[in-house]
Amino acid sequence: MSHLPRHATTYGLVVPDEETARNGAQELAARGHALVRVSPAPASGWRIDSLDEGPFPDDDETWWTAAEERIVSRLSEDLGGTVRRSMALPETARRFFLEGETICDRTAGQVRDARLSALSSEPARAPCPVIVHDLANPEPSDGPAGEPVELHGLDDVDWTALTGAYGPADDVPDILRGLAANDEGWEESIEEYFSTVVHQDTCYDCTPETVGFLVQIARAPGLTPEYRLDLLIHLAYIATIDPVPVTAEAGTDEASTAEAATCQAVIERIPDLMTLWPDVSGAARAWLIVLAALGMDGGAPPAVAEFRSRVEGPSPALDLALALVSGDEDGALKLTIAAASWDQQVPPLLEAPIPLRARHLKVLLHLALKELTPAR
Known part of the structure; x- marks a missing residue:
């Protein structure tokens, strides 16, 4: 028919x-x-x-x-x-x-x-995995904790020598301070960040300089949990605009673009982000696993694999992240090909003219955004 x-x-x-x-x-x-x-x-x-x-x-x-x-x-x-x-x-x-x-x-x-x-040579859509876990809908907190985060080293950066989307990056410190305020102005500060520092999938020479401060904010004990989760998602996003290769030592690959330099900056701070693991929600842990897929070397820590074993039902995003963390290229390829059979946005990502691992990371972000963030 x-x-x-x-x-x-x-x-x-x-x-x-x-x-x-x-x-x-x-x-x-x-x-x-x-x-x-x-x-x-x-x-x-x-x-x-x-x-x-x-x-x-x-x-x-x-x-x-x-x-x-x-x-x-x-x-x-x-x-x-x-x-x-x-x-x-x-x-x-x-x-x-x-x-x-x-x-x-x-x-x-x-x-x-x-x-x-x-x-006729194109297959029909395969059945989509039925997601039954609730990682996309974490328990809400009581709102902003009202505890500002102290940013160390912010004034040591010569922001006027760097550029953002609209010229000199001298307004970037105020954007970061707005995020560190940990108050009701969070959404406005995030919008300013993604207008000035990252604009329509474009990074600038100021962008990698901001990553360390985003990580400082994310690691602050008093940060509102929703804001921490928001930052982890945004860090994963900016790191997969132009994913760089993984080497034995983080930061040894020369970044050819501001986007790649930003990815490198995130990779260098993955160990710092993973220290959050014991104290954050399951939703935040899921995104830490996604971030770990960018550049952790030596396989997944036991706690990460154990976390997946406790997540009920299918989880294409977590399974792909774990395959990438452990360096299982064949497993990652099988998972992405499977996803291409039921998600029409995956095949173009797999056909992009970039290295295979970078394609897999872009598929991972796409799947994670669908599976691990609230439906809108």
């Missing part, structure tokens, strides 16, 4: 020349894209514009849309081009479809056989 999706997907590919555009357009037409056109690109090269209106093999629209996007992305790479995607109701997508030479113009009914045949 086939299914017509509610939204159509428009792809816009820019390729080097006319011959490449025509060849690519024919491939998309053969895949059952309903409307395909080619035209000279405004700047240089040629455009291929195509409209996928379905049908899909079943009603799992998110899964099949993601599958087709991966295929079109690979086609674009093979053609030496780039691709953009947008979604709209079919009538809206057709109304605003770009002009050009029409290669094909058919209805969803006319392309049904070609569309289903093209997707």
